[in-house]
Amino acid sequence: xxxxxxxxxxxxxxxxxxxxxxxxxxxxxPFTEEMSVLEGLQYIKDHLDGTLTFRWSCRMAICGSCGxxxxxxxxxxxxxxxxxxxxxxxxxxxxxxxxxxxxLAIDQTDFLAKLESVxxxxxxxxxxxxxDQPRHQxxxxxxxxxxxxxCINCLLCYAACPQYGLNDAxxxxxxxxxxxxxxxxxxxxxxxxxxxxxxxxEGVWGxxxxxxxxxxxxxxxxxxxxxxxxxIASTQDYFLRFLKPRGxx
Amino acid sequence: MNxxxxxxxxxxxxxxxxxxxxxxxLREGTSVVIALYGLFLLAGMxxxxxxxxxxxxxxxxxxxxLSWLLHLVVLAAFTFHAWTWFKVLPLTVPPVKTxxxxxxxxxxxLNRVALWAWGVVSLVILVAAMRGxx
Numbered sequence: 360x361x362x363x364x365x366x367x368x369x370x371x372x373x374x375x376x377x378x379x380x381x382x383x384x385x386x387x388x389p390f391t392e393e394m395s396v397l398e399g400l401q402y403i404k405d406h407l408d409g410t411l412t413f414r415w416s417c418r419m420a421i422c423g424s425c426g427x428x429x430x431x432x433x434x435x436x437x438x439x440x441x442x443x444x445x446x447x448x449x450x451x452x453x454x455x456x457x458x459x460x461x462x463l464a465i466d467q468t469d470f471l472a473k474l475e476s477v478x479x480x481x482x483x484x485x486x487x488x489x490x491d492q493p494r495h496q497x498x499x500x501x502x503x504x505x506x507x508x509x510c511i512n513c514l515l516c517y518a519a520c521p522q523y524g525l526n527d528a529x530x531x532x533x534x535x536x537x538x539x540x541x542x543x544x545x546x547x548x549x550x551x552x553x554x555x556x557x558x559x560x561e562g563v564w565g566x567x568x569x570x571x572x573x574x575x576x577x578x579x580x581x582x583x584x585x586x587x588x589x590x591i592a593s594t595q596d597y598f599l600r601f602l603k604p605r606g607x608x
Numbered sequence: 609m610n611x612x613x614x615x616x617x618x619x620x621x622x623x624x625x626x627x628x629x630x631x632x633x634l635r636e637g638t639s640v641v642i643a644l645y646g647l648f649l650l651a652g653m654x655x656x657x658x659x660x661x662x663x664x665x666x667x668x669x670x671x672x673x674l675s676w677l678l679h680l681v682v683l684a685a686f687t688f689h690a691w692t693w694f695k696v697l698p699l700t701v702p703p704v705k706t707x708x709x710x711x712x713x714x715x716x717x718l719n720r721v722a723l724w725a726w727g728v729v730s731l732v733i734l735v736a737a738m739r740g741x742x
Contacts, residue, residue: 373615375612375613375614375615380615381615381617431625431626432626455617455625456619457616458614458615458616459614459615459616459617460612460614461612466614519626521619521622521623521629521632524619524622525619525622567632567636568696568699569628569629569632570628570632570696570699571626571628571629571632574628581699583699584699587696587699587700588699588700588701588702590700591700591702
């Protein structure tokens with residue numbers, strides 16, 4: 360059995376019923392080699408302070424619920440380990456740039472609206488119904504979107520993006536990466552419906568390629584690449600529409 | 609249902625939060641230096657249009673010690689900006705294009721090829737300009 364040590368976890372606390380503004384509260388947490396930050400938070404909730412609120416579900420970096428800031432770095436708390444910070448204390452805060460609902464739980468409403476705005480589903484062309492047959496794709500066609508399909512909506516990329524923090528009208532990394540995921544799919548014919556989102560000032564042009572979204576993504580989705588490839592698509596669309604016949608713009 | 613009261617933290621001194629944010633600001637900041645130097649060159653062309661006297665005055669500015677120092681700073685800013693520009697270049701190249709390259713042609717390869725091409729073209733321009741001056 361591994362040795363137990365103690366680490367100080369400093370949590371940002373905020374209860375809307377009682378607190379005007381957030382404040383920090385420190386807890387001394389005994390931990391073993393294999394304990395994650397999430398397990399540290401669970402220890403606090405079970406043994407030290409039952410009022411601490413945080414989201415979690417799968418504990419294996421699949422559900423995307425447990426994202427938080429650890430020492431200013433957006434991470435999934437389930438795959439961040441206390442041993443890597445000991446003997447220093449760690450500071451755990453809710454994801455940056457989002458409104459805080461309660462303690463470490465943030466309000467995702469804005470993201471969910473943006474996710475909906477990019478039509479994140481396959482839109483087949485009219486008359487394209489394979490019946491009970493499967494749709495075929497070559498391995499190359501799958502590779503076009505597979506990387507972008509790994510997004511778990513954990514919102515670490517939004518917490519890493521200063522452009523979203525400065526102006527939350529920006530559609531943001533995950534939503535635009537998912538937009539690209541469907542545009543890049545050979546079974547999809549919905550590009551035109553998504554073009555308006557891409558072309559908007561708050562679309563791909565809201566990105567200035569800070570690039571941190573791709574750095575922090577736990578699933579290596581690379582939203583920065585998705586967004587910047589669509590800047591080319593948006594530029595092409597801008598110039599090509601002058602060549603299209605009237606009424607088709 | 610009533611919306612719960614939320615608390616949004618501000619973006620005060622956001623660039624202090626991560627070293628990469630400061631690197632980003634430095635990258636974008638160097639483009640201001642490039643724009644200002646572009647204006648300086650434009651002033652030289654305007655002086656040329658005005659007449660030989662004006663152009664000689666503008667040219668005279670180039671040889672002051674301060675000008676040497678500023679040119680070194682501008683050269684550093686240009687080099688840094690170009691280096692970072694080529695670093696992010698692979699992100700903007702559609703995969704459709706890169707797939708035609710052999711396997712193992714990664715972002716790093718593309719970055720290296722672009723840097724070399726930039727170096728060679730810069731050298732050719734520099735040699736041509738030096739010859740023109742003689």
